[in-house]
Amino acid sequence: MVLEVKDLKKSFEEKCVIDGVSFKIQKGKIVGLLGKNGSGKTTILKMINDLLTIDSGEILVCGETIGVKTKAMISYLPERTYLDNTKTISQVFDFFQDFYADFDRCKAEQLLKELDLDINARLAKMSKGMKEKVQIVLVMSRNAKLYILDEPLGGVDPSTRDHIMKTILSNFSDDASMLITTHLIADVEKILDEVIIIDKSKIVLSGNADELRKKEKKSIDEIFRRIVK
Amino acid sequence: MGYDFDNDTPIYLQIIEHIKMQIINKEFLPNDKLPSVRELSFQYGVNPNTIQKALQELEDIGLIFTERTNGKFVTSNLEIIEKIRQETIDNIIDDFFDSMLKLGLSRNDVMKILNKR
Numbered sequence: 557m558v559l560e561v562k563d564l565k566k567s568f569e570e571k572c573v574i575d576g577v578s579f580k581i582q583k584g585k586i587v588g589l590l591g592k593n594g595s596g597k598t599t600i601l602k603m604i605n606d607l608l609t610i611d612s613g614e615i616l617v618c619g620e621t622i623g624v625k626t627k628a629m630i631s632y633l634p635e636r637t638y639l640d641n642t643k644t645i646s647q648v649f650d651f652f653q654d655f656y657a658d659f660d661r662c663k664a665e666q667l668l669k670e671l672d673l674d675i676n677a678r679l680a681k682m683s684k685g686m687k688e689k690v691q692i693v694l695v696m697s698r699n700a701k702l703y704i705l706d707e708p709l710g711g712v713d714p715s716t717r718d719h720i721m722k723t724i725l726s727n728f729s730d731d732a733s734m735l736i737t738t739h740l741i742a743d744v745e746k747i748l749d750e751v752i753i754i755d756k757s758k759i760v761l762s763g764n765a766d767e768l769r770k771k772e773k774k775s776i777d778e779i780f781r782r783i784v785k
Numbered sequence: 786m787g788y789d790f791d792n793d794t795p796i797y798l799q800i801i802e803h804i805k806m807q808i809i810n811k812e813f814l815p816n817d818k819l820p821s822v823r824e825l826s827f828q829y830g831v832n833p834n835t836i837q838k839a840l841q842e843l844e845d846i847g848l849i850f851t852e853r854t855n856g857k858f859v860t861s862n863l864e865i866i867e868k869i870r871q872e873t874i875d876n877i878i879d880d881f882f883d884s885m886l887k888l889g890l891s892r893n894d895v896m897k898i899l900n901k902r
Contacts (some may be wrong), residue, residue, distance in 0.1 A: 586832050718830075726827050745830045746790055766795035766835065775792030 557616070558583050558702050559604070564613035566599055573599050576613075576758040581702070584730040586747055588765075589737045590780055591754040597737040598635055599753075601706050604735075605632050618701055628657070631700035633691055635707050641680040645673065645690055656698055663763040664697035667727070671719055685716040692720050696727040703734040709743060717743055745776040755784045788829045796831055800839035808848060808859055809870045815861045819849060 559581040566574040573596045581587050591597045602608040604615055606622045617626040639648055645668065652659045668675055671689045679687060692708060708724065709717045717740070725747060728734060738744045744763060745751075752762040760783055761768075765776055772779050788803070789794055807813045819825070822840070826833040840857060843849045847865045849857050860866065885895045 584834065586834075682886055721830060722827070725830065725832070726823075728833075730833060742792065745792060746796055746835075749832055749834050766838070768791065768799075769795045773793055775793060 557581070558585075558618055559735065560614075560616040561600070561604070562614040562616075563573065564600065564603065564615065565611045566596075566603065566608070567611055570584055570611075570742075571756055574603075577754065577757075577759055579752050579762060580761065581733045581735060581750075583733055585749045586728065586734045586736065587739070588744060588748040588751045588776075589735055589754065590741055590751055590776075591737070593739070595754050595784075596757050598706055599728065601632070601735070601737065604704060605630060617744075625683055626673065629701040631695045631698040631703045633695040633703075633705040633708055635710065637687060639679055639687070639691070642678070644676050644678050646675045647688070648679070652694055652697075658699040660697050660699060663727070664693055667693045667697060667723060671723065685712040688712050689716065689720065692723050696723055698705075701731075701732055703728070703732060705734065705736045707738055708736065709738060709740050714743075722746060741777040741780055742775065748776070751776055753780055753784065758785070789873050790831075792827075797839040797842070800825075800829060800831070800836065801842055804839065804843060805848065805869055805873060808866060809873060813859045815859055815866065816865065817859045817860065818855075819854060819857045 557580050560578070562578050564574050564577045565572070574593070577596075577600060579587075588660050589597050589600065599608060603610050604617070604622070606627060610622075615622050617629055620626050620629075643651075649659075649661055649664055652664075653661055665675065668690075671693065673686060673689060673693075677686075679690070682690070688708070695703060695705065705724070708720060712720065721743070724734075736744060736748070748765045749767050750763065751768065761779070768776060768779060774782075790799055796849070804813075804819075813819065819840075820828065820831050822836045825836045829836070840849065844851060844857070847860060847862065849859055849871055851857050882892070882895065890898075
C-alpha cells in the first residue's frame with residue numbers, strides 16, 4: 557500500500573473540517589479526490605504532506621508515518637505557486653536538484669521542450685498557463701513513490717489542460733501512485749482508476765471509476781453532481 | 786489525446802469496442818503486434834490500468850494473445866475474428882431496429898425504407 561489514511565480528523569478551532577476519513581491507495585493507481593470548494597480536499601493533502609498536523613487518526617506512506625522519510629517519497633503540486641518569480645526556469649531546476657535527490661534534470665529539460673517552454677525564461681514574464689506547465693514539469697520530473705497534485709488544471713485553457721494531462725500520463729510509472737484533486741471532473745475522469753468523493757468533511761462515495769459508471773450508467777461528473785449538492 | 790469518450794459508459798468497454806472495430810476493419814491484421822500499454826494509454830489519454838483491463842478482456846475472448854516479453858498480438862484465428870465481426874454487425878442492427886421500433890415503425894416499414902435506399 558502506498559498510502560493509508562485511517563480515521564483522520566482535523567478541526568480548525570471549533571470547526572471540524574475532516575471527520576473520520578479513511579482510504580487507501582495501491583501501487584500503480586491514479587485516484588481522484590473530488591469535492592466542492594471547502595470540502596476539505598486541500599486540508600487532507602496538506603496533512604499527507606506534513607504541512608498541517610493531524611488531530612487524530614493516522615497517515616502512512618509506504619508504511620511510514622509522516623515525517624522526513626515520507627516527504628522524500630512524495631512529489632507534491634500545491635494549489636498555489638511557491639516559486640520565486642524573479643528566477644528563470646533553469647535556476648528553479650538548480651534549486652530542485654539541490655533539494656530533491658530524486659529530481660531528474662534530463663527528464664525535466666526534455667519535458668520542457670515538449671511543452672515548448674524556454675529554459676532561460678523568467679517566471680515573472682510567464683502566463684498563468686505557462687507557470688502551471690513549469691510546475692507540472694517539476695513535480696513529474698521527480699522519481700517519487702506518490703504524486704499529489706492539487707488542482708493541476710486550475711485556471712488553464714483547454715488546450716493547455718490537454719498538454720498537462722499528457723505530461724502527467726506519459727510520465728507516470730506504474731511503480732508510483734497518484735492522488736489528484738480537481739473540480740474539473742469531466743476533464744480528468746478518464747485518467748482516474750478510483751474516485752473518492754468527499755462532502756461536508758466525510759467520504760460520501762468511493763470506488764473504481766469504471767465500475768461506478770457501469771453501475772450508475774452515468775459519468776463520474778454526473779454522479780458527483782447528483783450526490784454533492 | 787485523440788479519442789472522444791462517452792463518459793457515461795465504462796471507458797475500458799469503449800476501448801474494447803474500438804480495438805474490435807480496428808481488427809474487423811483490418812486496421813490491425815491477424816498477427817499484427819498491438820502498441821504497448823504505455824503507447825495505448827497515451828493515444829487514448831487514459832490510465833494504463835484501464836488499457837490493461839481492456840486488453841485482458843480482448844485476450845479472454847481470444848481476439849488477441851500475449852507473447853511473453855514480446856507484447857500483444859492480434860489472433861491469427863480467422864474464425865474468431867469472423868465471429869466477433871458477426872456479433873458486432875448483429876449488435877448494430879439490433880440497436881438500429883430498437884430505435885426504429887421506438888419511433889413507431891413496424892419491421893415492414895423499416896424494410897421498405899431500407900430497400901428504397
